[in-house]
Amino acid sequence: xxxxxxxxxxxxxxxxxxxxxxxxxxxxxxxxxxxxxxxxxxxxxxxxxxxxxxxxxxxxxxxxxxxxxxxxxxxxxxxxxxxxxxxxxxxxxxxxxxxxxxxxxxxxxxxxxxxxxxxxxxxxxxxxxxxxxxxxxxxxxxxx
Numbered sequence: 236x237x238x239x240x241x242x243x244x245x246x247x248x249x250x251x252x253x254x255x256x257x258x259x260x261x262x263x264x265x266x267x268x269x270x271x272x273x274x275x276x277x278x279x280x281x282x283x284x285x286x287x288x289x290x291x292x293x294x295x296x297x298x299x300x301x302x303x304x305x306x307x308x309x310x311x312x313x314x315x316x317x318x319x320x321x322x323x324x325x326x327x328x329x330x331x332x333x334x335x336x337x338x339x340x341x342x343x344x345x346x347x348x349x350x351x352x353x354x355x356x357x358x359x360x361x362x363x364x365x366x367x368x369x370x371x372x373x374x375x376x377x378x379x
Contacts, residue, residue: 353374356370
């Protein structure tokens with residue numbers, strides 16, 4: 236009877252080791268999947284925020300009280316546009332860059348004014364427009 240119990244104890248130990256190994260592999264695969272999904276979500280947020288800032292730049296330009304219509308020299312001007320008799324808000328707040336987590340965006344400047352923004356990350360995006368291989372090449376700017 237004692238010999239039979241020892242054999243079962245060894246079998247249980249091997250099954251436990253096998254279960255731990257299989258669980259580890261599955262958890263590693265799940266972690267990889269979560270990381271990719273989180274990156275995909277940050278990329279979608281980058282597009283949303285970039286497009287919102289791009290629309291705010293256009294709104295700022297259209298709200299110019301004088302000719303020629305001008306663009307801002309800093310992003311904070313999109314939150315409080317004090318050029319007219321009333322303060323106008325083109326953005327509610329400045330969002331951080333979802334890829335880097337920093338409040339600092341890369342700025343596309345032309346003649347001292349901001350014409351667009353981009354992420355300052357040099358990572359490779361999962362999905363991007365044609366010709367874009369890194370996040371810092373993905374521009375959200377108003378065309379000519």
